[in-house]
Amino acid sequence: MGRIVVFNSVSLDGYFTDANADMSFAHNANPDAEWDTFVSSNARGGGVLLFGRITYELMASFWPTPSAVENMPVVAERMNNLSKVVFSRTLDKALWSNTKLVKGDMIGEIQKMKKESGEDMAILGNGSVVSQLAQCGLIDEYQIVVIPVVLGKGRTMFEGIKVKVPLKLTKTRTFENGNVLLCYEPLA
Numbered sequence: 001m002g003r004i005v006v007f008n009s010v011s012l013d014g015y016f017t018d019a020n021a022d023m024s025f026a027h028n029a030n031p032d033a034e035w036d037t038f039v040s041s042n043a044r045g046g047g048v049l050l051f052g053r054i055t056y057e058l059m060a061s062f063w064p065t066p067s068a069v070e071n072m073p074v075v076a077e078r079m080n081n082l083s084k085v086v087f088s089r090t091l092d093k094a095l096w097s098n099t100k101l102v103k104g105d106m107i108g109e110i111q112k113m114k115k116e117s118g119e120d121m122a123i124l125g126n127g128s129v130v131s132q133l134a135q136c137g138l139i140d141e142y143q144i145v146v147i148p149v150v151l152g153k154g155r156t157m158f159e160g161i162k163v164k165v166p167l168k169l170t171k172t173r174t175f176e177n178g179n180v181l182l183c184y185e186p187l188a
Helices: 031-042 053-062 065-070 072-080 106-116 128-135
Strands: 005-009 049-054 084-089 099-102 121-124 139-147 167-174 180-186
Touching: 005 128, 031 072, 031 121, 049 053, 049 128, 053 084, 084 106, 106 121, 106 128, 128 139
Parallel strands: 005 121, 005 139, 049 084, 049 121, 084 099
Antiparallel strands: 139 180, 167 180
């Protein structure tokens, strides 16, 4: 059975995007070789990437570009070659390589994917997908990177959640650039 892992960066005040839906704050860290190695090695994992429309459009507009390939070649190669699923009621087509568009029941489709595929799935930089799946108990692990910046306003990845989701801390890691990785799993 496939696992679903969330990998999101958040500001110190808990936002994954600023008030203008911008996530660039997560990439403005001080130079840190250990962080760069972590990001590259994390990108080497396999599986399927899961996106909502907004994050999909953001990622698809960056990762296939020459700038992405030049500045982050390992991550760009993985992002462009991994299988991707975008959940959207408004997109008509998904042109980024290896992408499947699902317009229907996201929860049902993900339940089916978890049972049938056996591949792990990752949600990157998304809020609405995370909150919907968290409420249904479909997320197996949360990997949250706290970025040392305060945004003041923005969106949380748990916006709109209506149930309490108790978690247990399983791992932490601090980087020289001030980023802190926190890993959580749902309590059984």
